[in-house]
Amino acid sequence: MTLSKLYSIATRHQRSTRIDSDLSADFFPGLVYHGTAQSSLETLFRQYKQTGQSAYTLTGAYGSGKSTVALLVAGLLHADINIRSEALITINDESKILLEESVPYQGGWLQIRSVGGVRGPIASFWNATLRALEEHPKTCKSSIFNKYSKVSVESDSELLNSWKALFEDIAPYVDGVLIIADEMGKSLEYINRNGGDLHLFQDIAEELSRINTPVIFLGLLHQSFSEYAKERGTKLQDEWGKIQGRYSDILYNVSTDETVALISSSIKTILPKNDGDQLVKRVLAALEDKLQRKELLLTRLEQCIPLHPLTALLLGPIAKRRFSQNERSTFSFLNSHEQFSFQLFLQQTSDQNARYDLSHLWDYLEANMEHAILGSPDGHGWATAADAIRKALKQDFSPQCIKLLKSIALITLFGKSANLTGTEKILLTATEITQQEQLNACLQQLKDASCIVFRKYLSSWVVFEGSDLDIAGLVEEKLDQLHNSHEAIDRINFSSQVIAKGHYHEFGTLRWAAQSVAMQLSSIEISSLLTFRNGEFANFLLLLKEESEARLKELTRNNKSLMLACAPNANEIINLANEKYALDLIQSDKITGAALTHDKVAREEHNARTFNAQSALETALTYAFNNAVWFHNGVAYAKETISEIATFAADSIFFQTPKILNELVNRNKLSGTAVSALKKLLEAMLDKEDCEDLGIEGFPPEKSMYISCLKNTSIHSAEGEKGQHWFRDYLDTNLNAMFSAAEQLLKDRKGSEVGLSEIAELWGSAPFGLTKGVIPIFILAFLKSMGEQIAYYEKDMSGEFAFIAEPDSDYVHKLIKNPGDLAAKYIVLATDEKEWLQNLAIFAAAETNRNISNNILSVATPLVTTIHNLPQWVKNAHHIVPDNDERNKTYLRVRDLFLQANDPHTLLIKKLRKELVDFGASDFTSQIDLLEDCFKTLRQKHEQMLVSIKARVKNIFPENGEELAQMCRYVEKNSGDLRLKAFARELAKSDTGLLQWLESIIQIVTGRGKQNWNEGILQTASNKISDYAQDFLSVVKSQHNDEANSNSGKTKLVSLVLEGDDGKLTSFKREIRVVEMDELQNTMNTIEGHLSGLDEFHKINVLQQLLRKSLEAKVK
Secondary structure (H helix, E strand, O other), X not given: OOHHHOEEEOHHHOOXXXXXXXXXXXXXXXXXXXXXXXXXXXXXXXXXXXXXXXXXXXXXXXXXXXXXXXXXXXXXXXXXXXXXXXXXXXXXXXXXXXXXXXXXXOOXXXXXXXXXXXXXXXXXXXXXXXXXXXXXXXXXXOHHHHHHHOOOOOOHHHHHHHHXXXXXXXXXXXXXXXXXXXXXXXXXXXXXXXXXXXXHHHHHHHHHHHOOOOEXXXXXXXOOHHHHHHHHOHHHHHHHHHHHOOOEEEEOOOOHHHHHHHHHHHEEEOOOOOOOOHHHHHHHHHOOOOHHHHHHHHHHHXXXXXXXXXXXXXXXXXXXXXXXXXXXXXXXXXXOOOOOOHHHHHHHOOOOXXXXXXXXHHHXXXXXXXXXXXXXXXXXXXXXXXHHXXXXXXXXXXXXXXXXXXXXXHHHHHOHHHOOOOOHHHHHHHOOOOOHHHHHHHXXXXXXXXXXXXXXXXXXXXXXXXXXXXXXXXXXXXXXXXXXXXXXHHOOOOOOEEEOHHXXXXXXXXXXXXXXXEOOHHHOOHHHHOOOOOOOOEXXXXXXXXXXXXXXXXXXXXXXXXXXXXXXXXXXXXXXXXXXXXXXHHHHOXXXXXXXXXXHHHHHHHHHHHHHHHHHHHHHHHHHHHXXXXXXXXXXXXXXXXXXXXXXXXXXXXXXXXXXXXXXXXXXXXXXXXHHHXXXXXXXXXXXOOOHHHHOOOOOHHHHHHHHHHHOOOOXXXXXXXXXXXXXOOOOHHHHHHXXXXXXXXXXXXXXXXXXXXXXXXXXXXXXXXXXXXXXXXXXXXXXXXXHHEEEEEEOOOOOEEEEOOOOHHHXXXXXXOXXXXXXXXXXXXHHHHHHHHHHHHHHHHHHOOOXXXXXXXXXXXXXHHHHOOOHHHHHXXXXXXXXXXXXXXXXXXXXXXXXXXXXXXXXXXXXXXXXHHHOOOOHHHHHHHHHHXXXXXXXXXXXXXXXXXXXXXXXXXXXXXXXXXXXXXXXXXXXXXXXXXXXXXXXXXXXXXXXXXXXXXXXXXXXXXXXXXXXXXXXXXXXXXHHHHHHHHHHHHOOOOOOOOXXXXXEEEEEEEEXXXXXXXXXXXXXXXXXXXXXXXXXXXXXHHHOOOOHHXXXXXXXXXXXXHHHHHHO
16 A cells, blocks of 8 residues: 555645635634744734734745735634634634734624736735625625726726725724735736836825724735845835835744644644654754754654655755745645655555655755756755765765765755754664664765765764855856946847737738847847848837837837837846846856866856746746737737737738638748648649649648639639639639739739749738748739730740740749749730731641631740751751842841740740831731741752752762662672762662652761751762762672673772871772782782882882872773
8 A cells, every 4th residue: 555545635735825715614624823823913913903003014935824824814803703713713812812902803804805916916906805895794785885896996096095985985884904915926026027116005004004994904925025126226126125114024934843833734644643753753862952842843743754854844944945935835845746756755655664755855856946946046055966966876876875965965955944964863864874884884985975074063964065166156246247238138039929810810821020129229220120031020129228108109100010118127137138148158258168167066057047047037028028018000009918919010011911721831931741732733723724623632732722722712713714714803802902913013014024033022022921832822823814915934044034835844843942933924915916916827827737826825836836847957057048138138037036036925026027027028918928938938948959959869860760779789789888888778769759868868978967967068968979979880880890700799999098288188089899819919019029129108109199090090
């Protein structure tokens, strides 16, 4: 059975006391009326009796029981007799007598129980007042409640005046008025953050004492008035301190032993009472204190089981430390289920003799509160202890030795106020080490490892001080240097953003405003705030020095994207920013920074203080941004949230933004999935515009994009009208304005390319504010809706815009990634231009023998294609029209216009017509006739060239039919020249009626493919055909010269290449019949004999001359 089945925490201690809801007769049984509670209660009643003082404050640590004492006062003065009876049972006779003597009681006091919060004290006090009137039996049904429930109270004076009038009105019905202000510190914090003063609390102290009706005001505080104003300077602290002087402050400082008493009353068990617990006796025996205290503690510590006695003694001092204020109390610790907490210990432990000792408490504090401790005045000591423990963990020490060190650490840090020191007697009770020898061994190990040191004057062991850096002192030193400096403010990096939520919910576009901080307007360049670098549409600028309302209204009236406010807690922000910057300076300083690097203890303290300072600064800034009075567009907003103001700004700046409810695509940065879906949608817009839902089946991501952007907006329809599927007739006002603005941009630049990035920029800016994700969809839809009024362009390799017939998948990719590479041109034709286009359409239809619609692209495409399909040499030729130089130049220019065209509008409407007019064709008919002749001339040029060369070939080879074919077969079989063989093979096809054989022969004789022909090459082709013909005929003739010789049919090519005087090479070649060399042997011997007397150079020179003559003899 776990301890959680045996022990529990009393219900009353499981949460903090609330004075506005916890008061009942059941509240008081079990309440511990200890010395501090009695002293506080009697002090209040005694002073009220003797001096008539009306205003009191009860100041004590968080969770110490102030609210419980306040409720005890309320119970003693309550109109409900049952509540009053239970409260009277709680206090002792001495207090009862004082109560009866001091405070009048007949039918009970009106009780205004208020809890301070973030909204300010006025509303809290007045709401509590109305609840009090409803609660008291003699006022709830009277006309008084109806009268005051209708009163509006919004200022200090209205509250005081209403109270004074009310208290006079209810005097006949109540004994007096008890006002309890729980969490009064929060009200003071509210006033401080908003830069206010304490007039309200000053007036409460002064005015209430002058009312005839008895009034007691009791405010509950964690610290003095002046502490709440410490960020606003010494002068204001003094003023607040003086105001608290009008209150009688009762210090509520629960002692360690009283805390033990409270703990003992809160821990309940089903086990029988345990008298004489040995561990408790051992601890008390080791405790060097008065016998009377030990006797008092004995029973209480036994009732704290299963808490270790030392743990119970230290919980009170720990709860009072500054790191516990406003966060933890002894009872929040007892109820916590955090890591290493008391509750987890109960749930995980079965040994009934086990105790939640100091090592458990260390682990709890380390896991859950270390950051807070390191940032507090105890930070240095904690960092030192934590370093010692880490050092010990690296050694081969026993678990008991580590537990002992943790116990020493906590006693060193918090033991003083509990009169606990790390004596060996105490340490023998702290862990399971109970033998002196074992203890001595552990202490020696820890000492040798420089984890602990023995202090003779205390006769106790303490944690070894391992750091030489005084972080707190260094911070103060840096703060003095930063006095009146703005450096820290300039370095505030507040990265929070304000979302315009209302705008987002209505239009689907997420917009946010940046948050900036400046000391004053003169220290910042306003224009820099209006240059949006990270996607924000506006900027909330928080000023730390007061500016006039008139100035703030004037600036924001001229800049809708700028919101200005003065921080209500400016001094707090300045002080925290200075502290954070001081810590940064310590780290960046050459000397202290180097010391931090080598001082782990100091480094951890510094890191914790930096973390806490940054957290506190961000909290202060968040409060300031959320509670300041913001000025936007010349209007002050005091009640609206910062998100609502951001929405006002977004609505006014982007007043023509369309409604696009699709989070996947309506954003500036798309996910990989969204980009893929976007590309599929754009491709569907190109290829499947006549399909329902663009042919997107099921419900992939692109389907939702289609529905939200194109279907719901009525831009696309699969049914269509006259082939058009993209419409603007049914757009909402904002989308129509957006499309109209883009159309106007194109019209303003009609006849010129407009980059699609310009449209994207237009739509991305105010008043439209489209996100980058949806812009490609609407651009393509817009261009589609423009139909034939626009032409498409794309950058070519040179970076210039070139016309494209229609968008494709590559176009879609660029539209998403880089719309700057794409452009569109708006085309508007004058009346005569339309007539000219109509004539061109008729010409193009006749030229291509197909129907041509009457638009620029439809007309230009087939004509451009026709010219591009001309043979390459015709496209490069310089002489198209013989014997007419002027016409030749015109036809060449017309040809080149079509070849170089990258814009159909410019080609057909401007440049082409100008060429025709310049030639002298003044009317449409003559212009079309001239163009028709030009196309005909260009188209026939290649065929004319082939016919000319064919005539030359026929002159050389008059033979035809089988005779020519036989000659060709013989040459192809017997020639040793591969080109001559190919020549013969193609010549054999000359009687087919086709001209492809002639193109092949030209390629053979010129050695150039058809794509590489030009006019010069074709001019030499005729001559080269003649040369090939001579070689062809030479082979044919050799057939008849000695047919009896077996080799007579065999020939071979002999070639000689010589360099002329001009450096050019000349080739001499001849086809010869192969003969037997034996019959020529005597001739060769004779020649060699004649040449033997010559040197090699002369010999070669003679031979080349003889060979050249023989080879040249064939053409003579």
